[in-house]
Structures are given as structure tokens and as C-alpha cells.
Amino acid sequence: MDKSRLDLTRIILNDLWLHRWVLLLATLVMLNAVAVVYTSYMSRSYTNQWDQMLQERDRLDIEWRNLLLEEQSQSEHSKITNIATKDLNMKRPLPNEEVVVRVK
Amino acid sequence: MNKQAKRIQKPQLIHWRLYVVVAFVSLLFITLVVRAAYIQIIEPDKLRYESDMRTLRTTSREVQRGLISDRNGEMLAVSVPVRAVWVDPKRVYARDGFKDMRRWQALADVLHEPLTKILSRVKRHPKKRFAYLKRQVTPAVADYIKLLNLPGVYLKSESRRYYPAGEITSQLIGITNIDGIGIEGIEKTYDTWLTGTPSKQKVRKSRDGLVVERLDMVQEGENSNDLVLSIDQRIQQLAYRELKKATEINLATSGSIVVLDIRTGEVLAMANTPSYNPNSTDKLQAFRMRNRALTDTFEPGSVIKPFVVAAALEAGTIQDNQLIDTSPGWMRLGGRRVRDGRNYGDLSLTDILVHSSNVGISKVALSMPIEQLLGTYAALGLGTYSGIDLIGESTGVVRDSHRWSDFERATLSFGYGLTITALQLARMYATLGSKGILYPTSIVKLKKKPEGVQVLSADVANKVMRMLQGVTKAEGTAVRAHIEGYPVAGKTGTSRKAVAGGYGDDYVASFAGVAPVNNPRLAIAVMINEPKGDHYYGGDIAGPPFAKVMSGSLQMLNVEPVTSKDKVKIATLARTNQ
Numbered sequence: 300m301d302k303s304r305l306d307l308t309r310i311i312l313n314d315l316w317l318h319r320w321v322l323l324l325a326t327l328v329m330l331n332a333v334a335v336v337y338t339s340y341m342s343r344s345y346t347n348q349w350d351q352m353l354q355e356r357d358r359l360d361i362e363w364r365n366l367l368l369e370e371q372s373q374s375e376h377s378k379i380t381n382i383a384t385k386d387l388n389m390k391r392p393l394p395n396e397e398v399v400v401r402v403k
Numbered sequence: 404m405n406k407q408a409k410r411i412q413k414p415q416l417i418h419w420r421l422y423v424v425v426a427f428v429s430l431l432f433i434t435l436v437v438r439a440a441y442i443q444i445i446e447p448d449k450l451r452y453e454s455d456m457r458t459l460r461t462t463s464r465e466v467q468r469g470l471i472s473d474r475n476g477e478m479l480a481v482s483v484p485v486r487a488v489w490v491d492p493k494r495v496y497a498r499d500g501f502k503d504m505r506r507w508q509a510l511a512d513v514l515h516e517p518l519t520k521i522l523s524r525v526k527r528h529p530k531k532r533f534a535y536l537k538r539q540v541t542p543a544v545a546d547y548i549k550l551l552n553l554p555g556v557y558l559k560s561e562s563r564r565y566y567p568a569g570e571i572t573s574q575l576i577g578i579t580n581i582d583g584i585g586i587e588g589i590e591k592t593y594d595t596w597l598t599g600t601p602s603k604q605k606v607r608k609s610r611d612g613l614v615v616e617r618l619d620m621v622q623e624g625e626n627s628n629d630l631v632l633s634i635d636q637r638i639q640q641l642a643y644r645e646l647k648k649a650t651e652i653n654l655a656t657s658g659s660i661v662v663l664d665i666r667t668g669e670v671l672a673m674a675n676t677p678s679y680n681p682n683s684t685d686k687l688q689a690f691r692m693r694n695r696a697l698t699d700t701f702e703p704g705s706v707i708k709p710f711v712v713a714a715a716l717e718a719g720t721i722q723d724n725q726l727i728d729t730s731p732g733w734m735r736l737g738g739r740r741v742r743d744g745r746n747y748g749d750l751s752l753t754d755i756l757v758h759s760s761n762v763g764i765s766k767v768a769l770s771m772p773i774e775q776l777l778g779t780y781a782a783l784g785l786g787t788y789s790g791i792d793l794i795g796e797s798t799g800v801v802r803d804s805h806r807w808s809d810f811e812r813a814t815l816s817f818g819y820g821l822t823i824t825a826l827q828l829a830r831m832y833a834t835l836g837s838k839g840i841l842y843p844t845s846i847v848k849l850k851k852k853p854e855g856v857q858v859l860s861a862d863v864a865n866k867v868m869r870m871l872q873g874v875t876k877a878e879g880t881a882v883r884a885h886i887e888g889y890p891v892a893g894k895t896g897t898s899r900k901a902v903a904g905g906y907g908d909d910y911v912a913s914f915a916g917v918a919p920v921n922n923p924r925l926a927i928a929v930m931i932n933e934p935k936g937d938h939y940y941g942g943d944i945a946g947p948p949f950a951k952v953m954s955g956s957l958q959m960l961n962v963e964p965v966t967s968k969d970k971v972k973i974a975t976l977a978r979t980n981q
Binding site: 342343344346347349350353357360361364365367368371372375376377391393394395397398399400401 | 481565567606640641954955963973
């Protein structure tokens with residue numbers, strides 16, 4: 300038997316070469332499919348991230364509101380006036396004791 | 404064994420077997436393809452539906468009610484999300500929920516309610532699908548309840564309104580009910596502006612509950628709006644404190660104070676006593692919730708006199724240097740008497756106001772036609788709304804009649820026979836300070852100065868204001884409203900309260916004024932209702948809170964006091980921020 304005529308590898312390669320465009324298209328189709336899977340996966344994970352951030356925003360908003368309340372109750376004017384006058388011995392000057400400083 | 408061995412030795416093709424196998428395999432493939440095609444093309448809906456059932460969810464985003472802040476950004480009303488605990492009694496029974504009573508005991512403990520009460524709420528209507536167990540619990544408590552994992556007990560988000568300023572602004576801001584709808588004050592007037600609607604959106608969730616796809620909006624939400632008031636919380640706080648002090652010292656029934664910005668007509672403070680705590684709404688009393696400064700009217704008394712002088716000067720029936728004879732200290736008008744404290748003799752217009760002479764002002768009023776006086780009162784905003792646009796505002800009453808007796812004309816000039824609110828009073832005095840221009844009052848911080856109406860000529864307004872300076876000086880009726888450093892133009896008022904068939908023994912003491920006269924910034928009206936202490940004169944009762952609030956506020960607003968020249972220092976600052 301003539302070995303060269305029946306070189307299987309060669310035949311296969313030849314055959315593939317003959318259908319190279321089909322092959323190329325097939326590869327592209329496969330790549331495309333993978334890309335579709337990949338992008339949809341990415342889009343899902345981004346959506347998820349976005350949602351997490353929205354939740355985080357809500358959480359921070361609640362915290363902000365509570366801090367706001369705390370700030371308001373801590374900085375209440377009568378409270379500060381009390382601390383200033385009682386603990387720190389400060390007093391508000393009367394209008395006629397004020398010294399006007401004009402900034403030029 | 405032998406047979407098998409032979410077959411291996413001599414393999415033969417058995418055709419029918421091949422065909423059977425081929426046919427079988429092809430059938431298998433065809434079935435698969437047909438099935439796939441059927442699912443994919445002919446009837447995909449059922450599976451899609453099944454998938455959606457498992458992954459599609461509607462999420463809603465709660466919108467908190469808008470914030471209310473003062474003009475400097477200090478918060479006056481803040482909503483904080485909380486949870487409501489509710490129960491589905493039918494489900495509790497279906498899931499045999501009372502098996503583990505320790506959990507129910509823990510629930511009762513954390514809600515601070517007796518166990519029996521909670522259980523009775525579940526057991527009362529075993530078929531019902533909804534009942535509140537407790538509303539407005541904090542997120543920490545809510546998390547604890549979630550961990551209790553009681554069958555049929557659920558949480559629902561809602562929000563709770565906090566008022567950091569408490570009783571200081573309570574009547575003005577008003578309150579919301581437990582469902583977050585404004586029912587009083589600004590909360591009610593601006594309810595639509597402050598309220599938002601939650602948005603609802605369809606989302607796809609993955610197996611572990613993460614959102615992986617956002618689909619269409621089910622309901623477009625609307626964000627709530629914040630509200631910035633014209634109130635200056637520093638002044639408001641001072642005004643409330645001083646008013647409360649004055650109300651308590653004089654054993655008065657109630658009191659109101661209004662601070663107006665003369666240049667824009669904005670309300671910088673509006674406080675009332677008695678007040679209430681808007682943060683604990685279980686023991687509300689209606690009489691404490693009224694914003695008396697604009698709902699309650701009273702007969703103003705002498706505090707109205709400057710505007711009679713203004714009307715006469717405007718009409719030209721009296722000259723500003725004219726002397727008016729008030730002796731012998733009383734006069735008879737159609738069988739009734741108008742009386743002064745004592746015989747003042749000849750008085751100038753300034754003296755009439757300084758001594759608050761009823762005889763003098765009656766003569767001024769009688770010098771002009773009644774239409775002139777009523778016209779001036781109306782132009783200054785009596786009998787009409789002030790433009791503040793809050794619920795419950797009253798206009799006061801100025802009687803409109805074709806026939807006026809001389810006595811009625813006289814009483815109108817010293818503040819009887821008409822009723823006004825504290826807000827209207829402050830607004831009238833603000834007109835004196837703004838060169839006769841009447842601005843609509845506003846409770847919302849304004850972006851630009853509103854259009855005013857010239858109701859008095861600038862000259863007349865200035866003259867009257869300067870006349871009023873004497874009132875707080877040594878010989879005036881309100882020495883206690885004097886402020887060192889800021890010249891005050893103001894007037895006292897003391898009026899008897901009308902009862903059925905005449906006037907009773909109760910008084911309304913008031914003081915209204917503007918300061919500083921050289922550059923008017925604030926108009927303040929103080930009204931103390933039914934003082935029962937030793938004093939009842941407006942100057943003694945309403946004067947001190949006026950002086951304290953006025954001087955404090957002007958200092959806070961950095962208004963330069965009128966001082967001797969050596970107290971003014973000129974400084975040069977190296978500005979670093981340029």
C-alpha cells in the first residue's frame with residue numbers, strides 16, 4: 300500500500316482548507332456565543348452591583364437622617380446658651396457694650 | 404461459551420439489527436428536536452410563565468416625606484423610616500403558630516406590651532388576614548422581631564416624623580398623623596409639596612435573591628420636596644423662651660409673638676403659648692395646637708393709635724406740629740365719655756402717642772371722615788389675609804356700617820370695635836419701618852424681594868415712626884421696652900376683653916414696635932392674653948419680652964448698634980480666600 304496516498308492528517312487538513320470559510324464562520328459563531336454569555340453575565344453582575352449601591356444609598360440616607368436628628372438635638376440653641384452661661388461663665392454683651400469692627 | 408467464541412471469530416453483519424439501531428437513534432434525535440422546537444417555538448409561554456413566577460419580583464422604593472428646615476438649614480421636621488409590625492391571624496392558625504410561646508413572650512417584651520394583649524389581637528378575629536400589632540418600631544427592634552421568626556408576623560415599612568425643635572415651633576409646623584399625612588400647620592398647608600409617591604419596579608432576581616435585571620417601571624415615583632421656611636430658628640427659640648417666661652410670670656392664659664423682617668415681609672419667628680410637644684402625640688389638647696398668632700383675634704386697644712395719626716397726617720386734617728387740647732382729661736361724645744388717666748392739657752401728636760391719650764386720639768380721629776380712617780386700616784391689611792397662606796388664619800373684623808356715631812368713631816381710634824391678629828399687628832408696624840410699603844407676609848424663605856404696595860407715604864411713615872420713639876423713653880408708657888443701643892419705635896396696648904353685654908375684667912396686653920429706628924430691620928408684635936398678676940398694662944407685661952427678643956435678634960442679625968464713635972474700630976483684614 301502506498302503510504303503517501305493515505306496520509307490521514309494530510310487529507311483532513313486539505314479538507315479543512317477547502318472549507319476554510321465555513322470553518323471561520325463556525326469559529327466566529329462560537330466566539331459570538333461565548334461573548335453573548337459573557338456580556339449577559341457582566342450585565343447581570345453590574346445590575347446587581349447597581350442595586351446594592353442603591354440599597355447602600357438608602358441605608359446611608361437613613362443613617363444621615365438619624366445623625367441629623369442627633370445633631371439638631373445636640374446643637375439646640377437653648378442647650379448651647381445654657382452651657383455657655385452656666386458652665387463656661389459667658390455672657391452676651393448688651394448692645395451698648397458692643398464694639399463695632401468695620402472691615403475695610 | 405462455544406457459540407460465543409465462534410461468533411467472535413467470525414463477525415457477520417446482521418442488517419436488520421443495524422436498521423433497528425439506526426431507526427431507534429434517529430427517532431430519539433427527532434423526538435428531542437421536535438420537543439425542543441415545541442418548547443422553543445410553538446409553546447414557549449408556559450415555561451416562560453413558570454420562570455417568571457420564580458424570578459420576577461416587584462420592588463418598591465419608599466420615599467420619605469420632605470424635610471422642613473429654617474432659613475439657615477436647621478432641621479425643623481425630619482422623617483425617619485421605621486417599621487410597623489403586623490400579623491396575619493389566619494396564617495398564624497394555619498401554621499400552628501402558638502406552638503412556641505417563648506417567642507410570643509419575647510415579642511411582647513420587646514414591644515413593651517403585655518402578652519395577653521398581643522395574643523388577644525391575634526385571636527380576636529382568627530379569620531382576618533391583617534391586624535397591626537405595633538406601629539412605628541425602630542429598625543433595631545424590627546430586626547429582632549424578624550429573627551424571632553414567628554409564623555404570620557410580618558414587618559412593613561413606614562416612616563416617623565421627628566421635630567427636633569419640639570414645642571418651640573410646634574403650632575407653626577403642625578404635625579402629621581400616624582400615616583404621615585399633614586393634619587396641622589405647615590404640614591397640612593404644604594402637604595402635597597412635602598409628600599412623594601413611592602416608585603415600583605419589576606426586577607428579576609437570581610436564586611440567591613440578588614437583583615440581576617431591571618425591567619419596566621410599574622409606577623413612576625415622585626420625589627418629595629423639601630421646604631425651607633423663612634423662620635430663623637435662633638430668633639424663634641429666643642422669642643418662644645421670652646414669651647413663655649412672660650406668660651408664666653403674669654399668669655396669663657396664652658400669648659403670641661411675631662417677628663417680621665421689615666425689608667421682605669418674611670416671618671422670622673412666630674411663637675405661641677401654651678405649647679405642646681409634637682413628638683409625643685398621645686395627649687394632644689386642641690387649645691395648645693392652635694397657631695394663635697394668626698388664628699386668634701383680639702381688640703387691639705391703644706396699639707392701633709399710631710395708624711390713626713398716620714391716617715390724619717395722610718389726609719392733612721392735622722399738621723404734625725399742631726397742638727391738641729385734651730383738658731380736662733375727658734370728653735363727652737353722644738352721652739358716653741372718653742377718658743384719659745389724667746389731665747394732660749395741650750398735647751402734640753408725639754405726646755398723644757407717648758402718653759397714649761384717648762381724648763387726644765379721639766379728636767384726631769374726629770378731625771377726618773370715617774372713610775379715611777377705615778381706608779387706612781384696610782390698606783394696612785386689617786380685615787384681609789396677610790398672604791402667609793396657612794390654615795386657620797383669620798382676617799379679623801373691621802365693622803362696615805353706613806352710620807357711625809361720634810363715640811363709635813372715637814372707640815375705633817383707640818382700638819375697640821375692631822379685631823386683629825398678632826400677625827396683622829406686626830405687619831402694620833412693619834409698614835412704618837419700610838417707608839409705608841406693605842409687603843405680603845411669607846412663611847417660606849423668599850428668593851427675591853416681593854412686590855410691595857405703597858399704603859402710606861414714606862414721609863408720613865417716617866414721621867409716625869419717629870414720634871413713637873418717645874414711648875420707650877423715661878416719660879413714655881413702655882420704659883421696659885427700651886433697648887440700650889437700638890432705638891425703638893413702638894406702642895403699648897391694653898384692652899379690656901369683651902364679654903356678653905359689655906367689657907369684663909380680663910385684659911389683653913400688647914406691645915408692637917420696630918427697631919432700630921435709624922435703619923429699621925425688625926417689626927415685633929407681642930400679645931399676652933388675660934394676665935392675672937399685679938400688672939396688666941401692655942408696657943409692663945408685653946414690653947420686657949419685646950425688648951429681650953428685639954435686642955437679641957438684632958444682635959444675632961449683626962445689626963450695628965447706635966453707639967458712641969469711640970466704640971467703632973476700623974479693622975483691615977488680609978483676606979486669604981481671594
